[in-house]
Amino acid sequence: DAGVIQSPRHEVTEMGQEVTLRCKPISGHDYLFWYRQTMMRGLELLIYFNNNVPIDDSGMPEDRFSAKMPNASFSTLKIQPSEPRDSAVYFCASAGSSNYGYTFGSGTRLTVV
Amino acid sequence: GIQVEQSPPDLILQEGANSTLRCNFSDSVNNLQWFHQNPWGQLINLFYIPSGTKQNGRLSATTVATERYSLLYISSSQTTDSGVYFCAVGSGGFKTIFGAGTRLFVKA
Numbered sequence: 001d002a003g004v005i006q007s008p009r010h011e012v013t014e015m016g017q018e019v020t021l022r023c024k025p026i027s028g029h030d031y032l033f034w035y036r037q038t039m040m041r042g043l044e045l046l047i048y049f050n051n052n053v054p055i056d057d058s059g060m061p062e063d064r065f066s067a068k069m070p071n072a073s074f075s076t077l078k079i080q081p082s083e084p085r086d087s088a089v090y091f092c093a094s095a096g097s098s099n100y101g102y103t104f105g106s107g108t109r110l111t112v113v
Numbered sequence: 114g115i116q117v118e119q120s121p122p123d124l125i126l127q128e129g130a131n132s133t134l135r136c137n138f139s140d141s142v143n144n145l146q147w148f149h150q151n152p153w154g155q156l157i158n159l160f161y162i163p164s165g166t167k168q169n170g171r172l173s174a175t176t177v178a179t180e181r182y183s184l185l186y187i188s189s190s191q192t193t194d195s196g197v198y199f200c201a202v203g204s205g206g207f208k209t210i211f212g213a214g215t216r217l218f219v220k221a
Contacts, residue, residue: 031207033207033209035211042211042212042213042214043199043201043211044211045208045209045210045211048207048208050207055206055207056206056208089154091156093156095207099161100144100146100161100207101146101158101160101161102146102148102158102201102209103158104148104155104156104157104158106154106155107154107155107156
């Protein structure tokens with residue numbers, strides 16, 4: 001398996017623009033997680049899905065953030081409109097209910113100017 | 114919510130030395146994992162260990178759930194062990210919280 005695949009690896013955008021981050025989990029994994037990493041706040045869980053259904057989105061900062069998982073092999077995290085304080089590395093991870101260890105993608109480094 | 118504390122925050126080792134990293138948590142957990150974030154930012158899962166002891170090569174981990182701590186042992190450290198080691202815990206479902214990490218630098 002190619003592991004968890006995230007795209008793009010880097011994104012630079014202007015304040016106010018819409019940003020869409022993408023994730024393909026490991027085939028057969030039924031849990032998918034979105035995390036954000038910053039120097040100030042460390043690794044924060046934003047939202048997680050089980051069998052494509054959002055289970056807990058209490059970590060989503062505000063209404064500007066939204067996440068979807070239309071099928072078992074694809075998820076998106078959207079920020080609209082983006083702000084400079086959204087600059088961070090966004091990680092996607094997946095896990096299977098038979099082996100709970102997380103596998104992380106390589107992350108997307110987002111810079112909002 | 115559950116609190117996670119890792120110690121020490123920073124650690125410098127000479128290559129070949131052994132070390133122990135600690136993770137304390139404030140409530141009972143059903144999910145505990147150790148990760149290594151390498152200098153390029155990649156997060157690698159080292160262990161899923163809500164209780165008991167596991168070993169993988171030069172690394173081993175022990176979780177004493179009743180006393181709410183976990184230890185990660187690194188033996189014969191190598192420069193490639195440098196990076197940040199995170200403990201992540203969950204007390205219900207899959208909502209897993211990360212500690213602040215231990216930053217390790219191994220000198221050649």
